[in-house]
Amino acid sequence: MIDYNGKVVLVSGGARGFGAEFARAFAAHGAAVVIGDVNNELGEKTAADIAASGASCHYVPLDVRSDSDWANITEFSSSECGGLDVVINNAGIEVSQRFVDVTVEASRNLFDINLLGVMLGIKHAFLAMSPGGSSGRGGAILNLASVAGVTSTPALAAYSASKAGVISLTKLAATEAGALDYGVRANCLCPSLFKTDMGNQLLDEFVDLGFGESVDNVQEDLIARIPIGRFGDLSDVVNAALYLCSDAASFINGASFPVDGGMSATGG
Ligand SMILES: NC(=O)c1ccc[n+]([C@@H]2O[C@H](COP(=O)([O-])OP(=O)(O)OC[C@H]3O[C@@H](n4cnc5c(N)ncnc54)[C@H](O)[C@@H]3O)[C@@H](O)[C@H]2O)c1
Structure with missing residues:
Protein backbone atom coordinates (compact mmCIF):
# COMPACT_ATOMS: atom_id res chain seq x y z
CA MET A 1 0.00 0.00 0.00
CA ILE A 2 3.03 2.30 0.17
CA ASP A 3 2.94 3.50 -3.43
CA TYR A 4 3.64 7.08 -4.42
CA ASN A 5 3.45 6.67 -8.18
CA GLY A 6 1.68 9.71 -9.61
CA LYS A 7 2.13 11.67 -6.35
CA VAL A 8 4.10 14.87 -5.89
CA VAL A 9 5.96 15.34 -2.61
CA LEU A 10 7.50 18.61 -1.37
CA VAL A 11 10.20 18.43 1.32
CA SER A 12 11.38 21.60 3.08
CA GLY A 13 14.95 21.46 4.33
CA GLY A 14 15.57 18.61 1.91
CA ALA A 15 19.21 19.35 1.12
CA ARG A 16 20.58 17.08 3.86
CA GLY A 17 19.69 15.06 6.96
CA PHE A 18 16.16 13.74 7.41
CA GLY A 19 14.93 15.87 4.52
CA ALA A 20 17.34 14.35 1.99
CA GLU A 21 16.43 10.86 3.23
CA PHE A 22 12.71 11.63 2.87
CA ALA A 23 13.33 12.90 -0.67
CA ARG A 24 15.29 9.76 -1.61
CA ALA A 25 12.74 7.39 -0.12
CA PHE A 26 9.62 9.00 -1.58
CA ALA A 27 11.33 9.17 -4.99
CA ALA A 28 12.26 5.49 -4.69
CA HIS A 29 8.59 4.74 -4.04
CA GLY A 30 7.52 6.47 -7.26
CA ALA A 31 6.89 10.08 -6.24
CA ALA A 32 8.01 13.18 -8.07
CA VAL A 33 9.88 15.13 -5.40
CA VAL A 34 10.49 18.85 -4.96
CA ILE A 35 13.21 19.81 -2.49
CA GLY A 36 13.28 23.30 -0.97
CA ASP A 37 16.13 24.61 1.17
CA VAL A 38 18.27 27.68 1.91
CA ASN A 39 21.42 25.72 1.09
CA ASN A 40 21.20 26.06 -2.69
CA GLU A 41 24.44 24.29 -3.53
CA LEU A 42 23.71 21.20 -1.46
CA GLY A 43 20.02 21.23 -2.40
CA GLU A 44 20.88 21.23 -6.11
CA LYS A 45 23.36 18.38 -5.54
CA THR A 46 20.91 16.26 -3.52
CA ALA A 47 18.19 16.72 -6.15
CA ALA A 48 20.65 15.90 -8.97
CA ASP A 49 21.80 12.73 -7.16
CA ILE A 50 18.21 11.56 -6.77
CA ALA A 51 17.33 12.44 -10.36
CA ALA A 52 20.40 10.49 -11.53
CA SER A 53 18.69 7.33 -10.26
CA GLY A 54 15.94 7.96 -12.82
CA ALA A 55 13.46 9.62 -10.44
CA SER A 56 11.84 13.00 -10.90
CA CYS A 57 13.46 15.36 -8.40
CA HIS A 58 13.75 19.14 -8.55
CA TYR A 59 15.37 21.72 -6.32
CA VAL A 60 13.70 25.08 -5.72
CA PRO A 61 15.19 27.66 -3.30
CA LEU A 62 13.02 28.01 -0.21
CA ASP A 63 13.46 29.97 2.98
CA VAL A 64 10.57 28.66 5.07
CA ARG A 65 10.27 32.10 6.75
CA SER A 66 9.24 33.62 3.40
CA ASP A 67 5.58 33.66 2.36
CA SER A 68 6.55 34.40 -1.25
CA ASP A 69 9.09 31.54 -1.36
CA TRP A 70 6.34 29.16 -0.26
CA ALA A 71 3.99 30.54 -2.92
CA ASN A 72 6.71 30.04 -5.53
CA ILE A 73 7.62 26.45 -4.62
CA THR A 74 4.02 25.23 -4.33
CA GLU A 75 3.22 26.89 -7.67
CA PHE A 76 6.29 25.19 -9.19
CA SER A 77 5.11 21.85 -7.86
CA SER A 78 1.63 22.23 -9.35
CA SER A 79 2.68 23.69 -12.70
CA GLU A 80 5.90 21.73 -13.37
CA CYS A 81 5.25 18.41 -11.58
CA GLY A 82 1.50 18.09 -12.05
CA GLY A 83 0.20 18.75 -8.54
CA LEU A 84 1.00 18.58 -4.85
CA ASP A 85 0.02 15.62 -2.68
CA VAL A 86 2.39 15.64 0.29
CA VAL A 87 4.15 18.50 2.09
CA ILE A 88 6.80 17.57 4.64
CA ASN A 89 7.57 20.55 6.88
CA ASN A 90 11.01 19.28 7.80
CA ALA A 91 13.25 22.38 7.82
CA GLY A 92 14.32 23.31 11.32
CA ILE A 93 17.24 24.46 13.41
CA GLU A 94 18.47 23.69 16.92
CA VAL A 95 19.87 26.06 19.55
CA SER A 96 21.24 24.84 22.90
CA GLN A 97 21.30 27.59 25.52
CA ARG A 98 20.71 27.56 29.26
CA PHE A 99 17.90 29.94 30.27
CA VAL A 100 20.49 32.27 31.81
CA ASP A 101 22.29 32.47 28.45
CA VAL A 102 19.22 32.90 26.22
CA THR A 103 19.77 35.42 23.43
CA VAL A 104 16.88 37.19 21.76
CA GLU A 105 18.34 36.95 18.27
CA ALA A 106 18.99 33.20 18.31
CA SER A 107 15.63 32.45 19.92
CA ARG A 108 13.64 34.65 17.51
CA ASN A 109 15.40 33.11 14.54
CA LEU A 110 14.61 29.62 15.81
CA PHE A 111 10.93 30.46 16.36
CA ASP A 112 10.76 32.05 12.89
CA ILE A 113 12.10 28.90 11.23
CA ASN A 114 10.65 26.16 13.44
CA LEU A 115 7.21 27.70 14.08
CA LEU A 116 6.42 30.42 11.53
CA GLY A 117 8.09 28.29 8.84
CA VAL A 118 5.76 25.39 9.62
CA MET A 119 2.71 27.67 9.75
CA LEU A 120 3.53 29.04 6.31
CA GLY A 121 4.13 25.53 5.00
CA ILE A 122 0.68 24.50 6.23
CA LYS A 123 -0.84 27.67 4.73
CA HIS A 124 0.56 27.02 1.26
CA ALA A 125 -0.12 23.29 1.40
CA PHE A 126 -3.78 24.10 2.11
CA LEU A 127 -3.90 26.75 -0.63
CA ALA A 128 -2.53 24.30 -3.21
CA MET A 129 -4.24 21.08 -2.10
CA SER A 130 -7.73 22.23 -1.15
CA PRO A 131 -10.60 22.28 -3.67
CA GLY A 132 -9.99 25.01 -6.25
CA GLY A 133 -6.27 25.20 -5.39
CA SER A 134 -3.49 24.81 -7.96
CA SER A 135 -3.43 21.06 -7.26
CA GLY A 136 -6.87 20.73 -5.69
CA ARG A 137 -6.96 17.00 -4.96
CA GLY A 138 -6.33 16.96 -1.19
CA GLY A 139 -3.29 15.39 0.37
CA ALA A 140 -1.19 14.90 3.48
CA ILE A 141 1.01 17.16 5.58
CA LEU A 142 3.77 15.79 7.80
CA ASN A 143 5.46 18.14 10.26
CA LEU A 144 8.75 17.44 12.01
CA ALA A 145 8.23 17.95 15.73
CA SER A 146 10.53 16.15 18.19
CA VAL A 147 10.56 14.10 21.36
CA ALA A 148 11.83 17.40 22.79
CA GLY A 149 8.30 18.72 22.34
CA VAL A 150 6.97 16.24 24.92
CA THR A 151 9.95 15.71 27.25
CA SER A 152 12.35 18.02 29.08
CA THR A 153 16.07 18.25 28.41
CA PRO A 154 18.19 21.05 29.90
CA ALA A 155 19.30 23.89 27.60
CA LEU A 156 16.67 23.18 24.95
CA ALA A 157 14.07 25.79 25.95
CA ALA A 158 13.52 27.48 22.59
CA TYR A 159 13.85 24.26 20.61
CA SER A 160 11.51 22.26 22.87
CA ALA A 161 8.93 25.04 23.01
CA SER A 162 9.01 25.31 19.21
CA LYS A 163 8.48 21.56 18.83
CA ALA A 164 5.60 21.55 21.36
CA GLY A 165 4.23 24.31 19.14
CA VAL A 166 4.58 22.13 16.05
CA ILE A 167 2.54 19.41 17.77
CA SER A 168 -0.14 22.03 18.44
CA LEU A 169 -0.02 23.36 14.87
CA THR A 170 -0.47 19.79 13.61
CA LYS A 171 -3.66 19.29 15.63
CA LEU A 172 -4.94 22.69 14.52
CA ALA A 173 -4.20 21.94 10.87
CA ALA A 174 -6.04 18.61 11.03
CA THR A 175 -9.00 20.27 12.73
CA GLU A 176 -9.21 23.24 10.35
CA ALA A 177 -8.77 21.08 7.25
CA GLY A 178 -11.65 18.89 8.40
CA ALA A 179 -13.91 21.80 9.28
CA LEU A 180 -13.33 23.37 5.87
CA ASP A 181 -13.45 20.11 3.85
CA TYR A 182 -9.96 20.49 2.39
CA GLY A 183 -9.39 16.73 2.09
CA VAL A 184 -6.02 17.13 3.80
CA ARG A 185 -4.64 15.13 6.74
CA ALA A 186 -1.91 16.50 9.02
CA ASN A 187 0.33 14.52 11.34
CA CYS A 188 3.72 15.04 12.93
CA LEU A 189 6.74 12.95 13.84
CA CYS A 190 8.43 13.16 17.24
CA PRO A 191 11.88 11.61 16.75
CA SER A 192 14.49 11.22 19.47
CA GLY A 232 17.50 5.04 15.82
CA ASP A 233 18.52 4.66 12.19
CA LEU A 234 17.41 7.22 9.64
CA SER A 235 15.34 4.45 8.04
CA ASP A 236 13.18 4.40 11.21
CA VAL A 237 12.11 8.01 10.61
CA VAL A 238 11.77 7.51 6.86
CA ASN A 239 9.55 4.43 7.23
CA ALA A 240 7.23 6.30 9.59
CA ALA A 241 6.97 9.16 7.09
CA LEU A 242 6.28 6.83 4.15
CA TYR A 243 3.47 5.24 6.13
CA LEU A 244 1.87 8.38 7.57
CA CYS A 245 1.68 10.18 4.22
CA SER A 246 0.27 7.14 2.41
CA ASP A 247 -3.26 5.89 1.86
CA ALA A 248 -2.47 3.13 4.39
CA ALA A 249 -2.75 5.86 7.05
CA SER A 250 -5.93 7.40 5.65
CA PHE A 251 -7.65 7.48 9.08
CA ILE A 252 -4.63 8.81 10.99
CA ASN A 253 -5.00 12.55 11.43
CA GLY A 254 -3.79 15.16 13.91
CA ALA A 255 -1.45 12.59 15.48
CA SER A 256 1.96 13.04 17.07
CA PHE A 257 3.88 9.93 16.13
CA PRO A 258 6.86 9.00 18.36
CA VAL A 259 9.93 7.57 16.63
CA ASP A 260 11.98 7.40 19.79
CA GLY A 261 12.50 3.78 20.88
CA GLY A 262 10.04 4.36 23.72
CA MET A 263 11.76 7.44 25.21
CA SER A 264 8.58 9.48 25.56
CA ALA A 265 6.72 6.48 27.04
CA THR A 266 9.00 6.66 30.08
CA GLY A 267 8.31 10.36 30.57
CA GLY A 268 11.62 11.07 28.86
N1 LIG B 1 18.31 14.99 14.04
C1 LIG B 1 17.57 14.85 15.11
O1 LIG B 1 18.03 14.27 16.10
C2 LIG B 1 16.15 15.34 15.15
C3 LIG B 1 15.31 14.84 16.15
C4 LIG B 1 13.99 15.29 16.21
C5 LIG B 1 13.53 16.19 15.29
N2 LIG B 1 14.37 16.67 14.32
C6 LIG B 1 13.82 17.63 13.39
O2 LIG B 1 13.89 17.11 12.07
C7 LIG B 1 14.09 18.16 11.13
C8 LIG B 1 15.32 17.87 10.29
O3 LIG B 1 16.43 17.71 11.16
P1 LIG B 1 17.87 17.25 10.64
O4 LIG B 1 18.49 16.52 11.77
O5 LIG B 1 17.76 16.62 9.31
O6 LIG B 1 18.59 18.70 10.53
P2 LIG B 1 19.79 19.18 9.58
O7 LIG B 1 20.36 20.39 10.24
O8 LIG B 1 20.70 18.07 9.25
O9 LIG B 1 19.02 19.62 8.23
C9 LIG B 1 18.11 20.69 8.27
C10 LIG B 1 17.93 21.23 6.86
O10 LIG B 1 17.05 22.37 6.97
C11 LIG B 1 17.58 23.43 6.18
N3 LIG B 1 17.11 24.72 6.67
C12 LIG B 1 17.52 25.40 7.77
N4 LIG B 1 16.91 26.59 7.84
C13 LIG B 1 16.08 26.66 6.77
C14 LIG B 1 15.17 27.64 6.29
N5 LIG B 1 15.01 28.82 6.91
N6 LIG B 1 14.45 27.37 5.17
C15 LIG B 1 14.63 26.20 4.51
N7 LIG B 1 15.50 25.25 4.90
C16 LIG B 1 16.21 25.48 6.02
C17 LIG B 1 19.10 23.26 6.31
O11 LIG B 1 19.79 23.95 5.28
C18 LIG B 1 19.24 21.75 6.23
O12 LIG B 1 19.34 21.30 4.89
C19 LIG B 1 14.19 19.44 11.96
O13 LIG B 1 12.96 20.09 12.01
C20 LIG B 1 14.59 18.93 13.33
O14 LIG B 1 14.24 19.82 14.35
C21 LIG B 1 15.66 16.25 14.22
Whole structure:
Protein backbone atom coordinates (compact mmCIF):
# COMPACT_ATOMS: atom_id res chain seq x y z
CA MET A 1 0.00 0.00 0.00
CA ILE A 2 3.03 2.30 0.17
CA ASP A 3 2.94 3.50 -3.43
CA TYR A 4 3.64 7.08 -4.42
CA ASN A 5 3.45 6.67 -8.18
CA GLY A 6 1.68 9.71 -9.61
CA LYS A 7 2.13 11.67 -6.35
CA VAL A 8 4.10 14.87 -5.89
CA VAL A 9 5.96 15.34 -2.61
CA LEU A 10 7.50 18.61 -1.37
CA VAL A 11 10.20 18.43 1.32
CA SER A 12 11.38 21.60 3.08
CA GLY A 13 14.95 21.46 4.33
CA GLY A 14 15.57 18.61 1.91
CA ALA A 15 19.21 19.35 1.12
CA ARG A 16 20.58 17.08 3.86
CA GLY A 17 19.69 15.06 6.96
CA PHE A 18 16.16 13.74 7.41
CA GLY A 19 14.93 15.87 4.52
CA ALA A 20 17.34 14.35 1.99
CA GLU A 21 16.43 10.86 3.23
CA PHE A 22 12.71 11.63 2.87
CA ALA A 23 13.33 12.90 -0.67
CA ARG A 24 15.29 9.76 -1.61
CA ALA A 25 12.74 7.39 -0.12
CA PHE A 26 9.62 9.00 -1.58
CA ALA A 27 11.33 9.17 -4.99
CA ALA A 28 12.26 5.49 -4.69
CA HIS A 29 8.59 4.74 -4.04
CA GLY A 30 7.52 6.47 -7.26
CA ALA A 31 6.89 10.08 -6.24
CA ALA A 32 8.01 13.18 -8.07
CA VAL A 33 9.88 15.13 -5.40
CA VAL A 34 10.49 18.85 -4.96
CA ILE A 35 13.21 19.81 -2.49
CA GLY A 36 13.28 23.30 -0.97
CA ASP A 37 16.13 24.61 1.17
CA VAL A 38 18.27 27.68 1.91
CA ASN A 39 21.42 25.72 1.09
CA ASN A 40 21.20 26.06 -2.69
CA GLU A 41 24.44 24.29 -3.53
CA LEU A 42 23.71 21.20 -1.46
CA GLY A 43 20.02 21.23 -2.40
CA GLU A 44 20.88 21.23 -6.11
CA LYS A 45 23.36 18.38 -5.54
CA THR A 46 20.91 16.26 -3.52
CA ALA A 47 18.19 16.72 -6.15
CA ALA A 48 20.65 15.90 -8.97
CA ASP A 49 21.80 12.73 -7.16
CA ILE A 50 18.21 11.56 -6.77
CA ALA A 51 17.33 12.44 -10.36
CA ALA A 52 20.40 10.49 -11.53
CA SER A 53 18.69 7.33 -10.26
CA GLY A 54 15.94 7.96 -12.82
CA ALA A 55 13.46 9.62 -10.44
CA SER A 56 11.84 13.00 -10.90
CA CYS A 57 13.46 15.36 -8.40
CA HIS A 58 13.75 19.14 -8.55
CA TYR A 59 15.37 21.72 -6.32
CA VAL A 60 13.70 25.08 -5.72
CA PRO A 61 15.19 27.66 -3.30
CA LEU A 62 13.02 28.01 -0.21
CA ASP A 63 13.46 29.97 2.98
CA VAL A 64 10.57 28.66 5.07
CA ARG A 65 10.27 32.10 6.75
CA SER A 66 9.24 33.62 3.40
CA ASP A 67 5.58 33.66 2.36
CA SER A 68 6.55 34.40 -1.25
CA ASP A 69 9.09 31.54 -1.36
CA TRP A 70 6.34 29.16 -0.26
CA ALA A 71 3.99 30.54 -2.92
CA ASN A 72 6.71 30.04 -5.53
CA ILE A 73 7.62 26.45 -4.62
CA THR A 74 4.02 25.23 -4.33
CA GLU A 75 3.22 26.89 -7.67
CA PHE A 76 6.29 25.19 -9.19
CA SER A 77 5.11 21.85 -7.86
CA SER A 78 1.63 22.23 -9.35
CA SER A 79 2.68 23.69 -12.70
CA GLU A 80 5.90 21.73 -13.37
CA CYS A 81 5.25 18.41 -11.58
CA GLY A 82 1.50 18.09 -12.05
CA GLY A 83 0.20 18.75 -8.54
CA LEU A 84 1.00 18.58 -4.85
CA ASP A 85 0.02 15.62 -2.68
CA VAL A 86 2.39 15.64 0.29
CA VAL A 87 4.15 18.50 2.09
CA ILE A 88 6.80 17.57 4.64
CA ASN A 89 7.57 20.55 6.88
CA ASN A 90 11.01 19.28 7.80
CA ALA A 91 13.25 22.38 7.82
CA GLY A 92 14.32 23.31 11.32
CA ILE A 93 17.24 24.46 13.41
CA GLU A 94 18.47 23.69 16.92
CA VAL A 95 19.87 26.06 19.55
CA SER A 96 21.24 24.84 22.90
CA GLN A 97 21.30 27.59 25.52
CA ARG A 98 20.71 27.56 29.26
CA PHE A 99 17.90 29.94 30.27
CA VAL A 100 20.49 32.27 31.81
CA ASP A 101 22.29 32.47 28.45
CA VAL A 102 19.22 32.90 26.22
CA THR A 103 19.77 35.42 23.43
CA VAL A 104 16.88 37.19 21.76
CA GLU A 105 18.34 36.95 18.27
CA ALA A 106 18.99 33.20 18.31
CA SER A 107 15.63 32.45 19.92
CA ARG A 108 13.64 34.65 17.51
CA ASN A 109 15.40 33.11 14.54
CA LEU A 110 14.61 29.62 15.81
CA PHE A 111 10.93 30.46 16.36
CA ASP A 112 10.76 32.05 12.89
CA ILE A 113 12.10 28.90 11.23
CA ASN A 114 10.65 26.16 13.44
CA LEU A 115 7.21 27.70 14.08
CA LEU A 116 6.42 30.42 11.53
CA GLY A 117 8.09 28.29 8.84
CA VAL A 118 5.76 25.39 9.62
CA MET A 119 2.71 27.67 9.75
CA LEU A 120 3.53 29.04 6.31
CA GLY A 121 4.13 25.53 5.00
CA ILE A 122 0.68 24.50 6.23
CA LYS A 123 -0.84 27.67 4.73
CA HIS A 124 0.56 27.02 1.26
CA ALA A 125 -0.12 23.29 1.40
CA PHE A 126 -3.78 24.10 2.11
CA LEU A 127 -3.90 26.75 -0.63
CA ALA A 128 -2.53 24.30 -3.21
CA MET A 129 -4.24 21.08 -2.10
CA SER A 130 -7.73 22.23 -1.15
CA PRO A 131 -10.60 22.28 -3.67
CA GLY A 132 -9.99 25.01 -6.25
CA GLY A 133 -6.27 25.20 -5.39
CA SER A 134 -3.49 24.81 -7.96
CA SER A 135 -3.43 21.06 -7.26
CA GLY A 136 -6.87 20.73 -5.69
CA ARG A 137 -6.96 17.00 -4.96
CA GLY A 138 -6.33 16.96 -1.19
CA GLY A 139 -3.29 15.39 0.37
CA ALA A 140 -1.19 14.90 3.48
CA ILE A 141 1.01 17.16 5.58
CA LEU A 142 3.77 15.79 7.80
CA ASN A 143 5.46 18.14 10.26
CA LEU A 144 8.75 17.44 12.01
CA ALA A 145 8.23 17.95 15.73
CA SER A 146 10.53 16.15 18.19
CA VAL A 147 10.56 14.10 21.36
CA ALA A 148 11.83 17.40 22.79
CA GLY A 149 8.30 18.72 22.34
CA VAL A 150 6.97 16.24 24.92
CA THR A 151 9.95 15.71 27.25
CA SER A 152 12.35 18.02 29.08
CA THR A 153 16.07 18.25 28.41
CA PRO A 154 18.19 21.05 29.90
CA ALA A 155 19.30 23.89 27.60
CA LEU A 156 16.67 23.18 24.95
CA ALA A 157 14.07 25.79 25.95
CA ALA A 158 13.52 27.48 22.59
CA TYR A 159 13.85 24.26 20.61
CA SER A 160 11.51 22.26 22.87
CA ALA A 161 8.93 25.04 23.01
CA SER A 162 9.01 25.31 19.21
CA LYS A 163 8.48 21.56 18.83
CA ALA A 164 5.60 21.55 21.36
CA GLY A 165 4.23 24.31 19.14
CA VAL A 166 4.58 22.13 16.05
CA ILE A 167 2.54 19.41 17.77
CA SER A 168 -0.14 22.03 18.44
CA LEU A 169 -0.02 23.36 14.87
CA THR A 170 -0.47 19.79 13.61
CA LYS A 171 -3.66 19.29 15.63
CA LEU A 172 -4.94 22.69 14.52
CA ALA A 173 -4.20 21.94 10.87
CA ALA A 174 -6.04 18.61 11.03
CA THR A 175 -9.00 20.27 12.73
CA GLU A 176 -9.21 23.24 10.35
CA ALA A 177 -8.77 21.08 7.25
CA GLY A 178 -11.65 18.89 8.40
CA ALA A 179 -13.91 21.80 9.28
CA LEU A 180 -13.33 23.37 5.87
CA ASP A 181 -13.45 20.11 3.85
CA TYR A 182 -9.96 20.49 2.39
CA GLY A 183 -9.39 16.73 2.09
CA VAL A 184 -6.02 17.13 3.80
CA ARG A 185 -4.64 15.13 6.74
CA ALA A 186 -1.91 16.50 9.02
CA ASN A 187 0.33 14.52 11.34
CA CYS A 188 3.72 15.04 12.93
CA LEU A 189 6.74 12.95 13.84
CA CYS A 190 8.43 13.16 17.24
CA PRO A 191 11.88 11.61 16.75
CA SER A 192 14.49 11.22 19.47
CA LEU A 193 18.10 12.17 18.66
CA PHE A 194 19.37 10.91 15.31
CA LYS A 195 22.93 11.43 14.20
CA THR A 196 22.41 13.90 11.40
CA ASP A 197 24.41 17.15 11.27
CA MET A 198 21.88 18.62 13.70
CA GLY A 199 22.04 15.63 16.04
CA ASN A 200 25.85 15.70 16.07
CA GLN A 201 25.83 19.46 16.66
CA LEU A 202 23.61 18.95 19.71
CA LEU A 203 25.94 16.29 21.13
CA ASP A 204 28.93 18.65 20.75
CA GLU A 205 27.03 21.54 22.33
CA PHE A 206 26.05 19.39 25.32
CA VAL A 207 29.73 18.64 25.95
CA ASP A 208 30.51 22.38 25.69
CA LEU A 209 27.68 23.10 28.16
CA GLY A 210 29.14 20.61 30.65
CA PHE A 211 26.43 17.93 30.42
CA GLY A 212 29.08 15.28 29.83
CA GLU A 213 32.84 15.06 29.62
CA SER A 214 32.75 13.75 26.09
CA VAL A 215 30.32 13.03 23.25
CA ASP A 216 30.43 9.37 24.35
CA ASN A 217 29.24 10.35 27.86
CA VAL A 218 26.39 12.46 26.48
CA GLN A 219 25.38 9.64 24.13
CA GLU A 220 25.36 7.13 26.99
CA ASP A 221 23.11 9.42 29.05
CA LEU A 222 20.70 9.85 26.16
CA ILE A 223 20.63 6.14 25.31
CA ALA A 224 19.86 5.37 28.97
CA ARG A 225 16.59 7.30 28.45
CA ILE A 226 15.60 5.08 25.48
CA PRO A 227 14.02 1.72 26.42
CA ILE A 228 15.22 0.09 23.19
CA GLY A 229 18.74 1.06 24.28
CA ARG A 230 20.16 2.58 21.11
CA PHE A 231 19.81 5.52 18.79
CA GLY A 232 17.50 5.04 15.82
CA ASP A 233 18.52 4.66 12.19
CA LEU A 234 17.41 7.22 9.64
CA SER A 235 15.34 4.45 8.04
CA ASP A 236 13.18 4.40 11.21
CA VAL A 237 12.11 8.01 10.61
CA VAL A 238 11.77 7.51 6.86
CA ASN A 239 9.55 4.43 7.23
CA ALA A 240 7.23 6.30 9.59
CA ALA A 241 6.97 9.16 7.09
CA LEU A 242 6.28 6.83 4.15
CA TYR A 243 3.47 5.24 6.13
CA LEU A 244 1.87 8.38 7.57
CA CYS A 245 1.68 10.18 4.22
CA SER A 246 0.27 7.14 2.41
CA ASP A 247 -3.26 5.89 1.86
CA ALA A 248 -2.47 3.13 4.39
CA ALA A 249 -2.75 5.86 7.05
CA SER A 250 -5.93 7.40 5.65
CA PHE A 251 -7.65 7.48 9.08
CA ILE A 252 -4.63 8.81 10.99
CA ASN A 253 -5.00 12.55 11.43
CA GLY A 254 -3.79 15.16 13.91
CA ALA A 255 -1.45 12.59 15.48
CA SER A 256 1.96 13.04 17.07
CA PHE A 257 3.88 9.93 16.13
CA PRO A 258 6.86 9.00 18.36
CA VAL A 259 9.93 7.57 16.63
CA ASP A 260 11.98 7.40 19.79
CA GLY A 261 12.50 3.78 20.88
CA GLY A 262 10.04 4.36 23.72
CA MET A 263 11.76 7.44 25.21
CA SER A 264 8.58 9.48 25.56
CA ALA A 265 6.72 6.48 27.04
CA THR A 266 9.00 6.66 30.08
CA GLY A 267 8.31 10.36 30.57
CA GLY A 268 11.62 11.07 28.86
N1 LIG B 1 18.31 14.99 14.04
C1 LIG B 1 17.57 14.85 15.11
O1 LIG B 1 18.03 14.27 16.10
C2 LIG B 1 16.15 15.34 15.15
C3 LIG B 1 15.31 14.84 16.15
C4 LIG B 1 13.99 15.29 16.21
C5 LIG B 1 13.53 16.19 15.29
N2 LIG B 1 14.37 16.67 14.32
C6 LIG B 1 13.82 17.63 13.39
O2 LIG B 1 13.89 17.11 12.07
C7 LIG B 1 14.09 18.16 11.13
C8 LIG B 1 15.32 17.87 10.29
O3 LIG B 1 16.43 17.71 11.16
P1 LIG B 1 17.87 17.25 10.64
O4 LIG B 1 18.49 16.52 11.77
O5 LIG B 1 17.76 16.62 9.31
O6 LIG B 1 18.59 18.70 10.53
P2 LIG B 1 19.79 19.18 9.58
O7 LIG B 1 20.36 20.39 10.24
O8 LIG B 1 20.70 18.07 9.25
O9 LIG B 1 19.02 19.62 8.23
C9 LIG B 1 18.11 20.69 8.27
C10 LIG B 1 17.93 21.23 6.86
O10 LIG B 1 17.05 22.37 6.97
C11 LIG B 1 17.58 23.43 6.18
N3 LIG B 1 17.11 24.72 6.67
C12 LIG B 1 17.52 25.40 7.77
N4 LIG B 1 16.91 26.59 7.84
C13 LIG B 1 16.08 26.66 6.77
C14 LIG B 1 15.17 27.64 6.29
N5 LIG B 1 15.01 28.82 6.91
N6 LIG B 1 14.45 27.37 5.17
C15 LIG B 1 14.63 26.20 4.51
N7 LIG B 1 15.50 25.25 4.90
C16 LIG B 1 16.21 25.48 6.02
C17 LIG B 1 19.10 23.26 6.31
O11 LIG B 1 19.79 23.95 5.28
C18 LIG B 1 19.24 21.75 6.23
O12 LIG B 1 19.34 21.30 4.89
C19 LIG B 1 14.19 19.44 11.96
O13 LIG B 1 12.96 20.09 12.01
C20 LIG B 1 14.59 18.93 13.33
O14 LIG B 1 14.24 19.82 14.35
C21 LIG B 1 15.66 16.25 14.22
